Amino acid sequence: MAYAVRNTVVVRPPRQMLATFGATSIRYYLVTEPAYREIDPGGADDVVIREGLVKAERPRVVTPHYMMQHEGFGDHARDYLRRLASERGGDAPGLLYAYKNEGMRMNIASGGLSEVADRLKRRLDREGKGLEAVIKGVDELWDVSLMKFIFELTSASVRSNVAEMNARGLLEMEDGTPRDAREGIERMLADVKQGNADPSDAHREMERWGVFDQYEDRFLSLFKKR
Secondary structure (H helix, E strand, C coil): CHHHHHCCEEEECCCCCCCCCCCEEEEEEEEECCHHHHCCHHHCCEEEEEEEEEEECCCEEECHHHHCCCCCCCHHHHHHHHHHHHHHCCCCCEEECCEEEEEEEEEEEECCHHHHHHHHHHHHHHHCCCCEEEEECCCCCHHHHHHHHHHHHHHHHHHHHHHHHHHCCCCCEECCEEHHHHHHHHHHHHHHHCCCCCHHHHHHHHHHHCCHHHHHHHHHHCCCCC
16 A cells, blocks of 8 residues: 555646535546556556546534544544544534545556656646546555545645635534534525435434534424425
């Protein structure tokens, strides 16, 4: 894994950062030397291009206490969250980023690794693409290469995302709950009322924040017959 991290280079990062108040879709071209080259020297000029779409959801304000209410964390992760809560406070706000990798397909191109990557970069630059990236990675551990790209993109976007949220007061806490979370709950309740969301998702979100009692009457009123 360390080898893949060391040998992954983002040749062309996206020209835009991750959006603060909406989802972001980034098309990537992950270029690697094929793993079969060692057993098939005849393909010395082959280069694998994995093209796909990374979809980043809108960043959400969370706290260590909130994250500990999520399912799927092992003991080590929970220990880390408890330590984080002890050091920074259980209600210390932070940003949570969620991603999906969709529609990946592979193609084989001719030319050296750097040549193909540079060719793709020049084309995207010429076309003025703002949300497309070119990455040189490692074939056997292409997912590690992709994760390094995502990590670097997130790191580059955090400062502006935090600044924009802070400017709107979304990091401010109200009875242990960030304003961003409360606005999110309001949106979920509105979607449930319109029939566009699963009520159980809204209920689960309120329980994770420990605020269901504050919204209980409004939530139950959504199910009253008119």
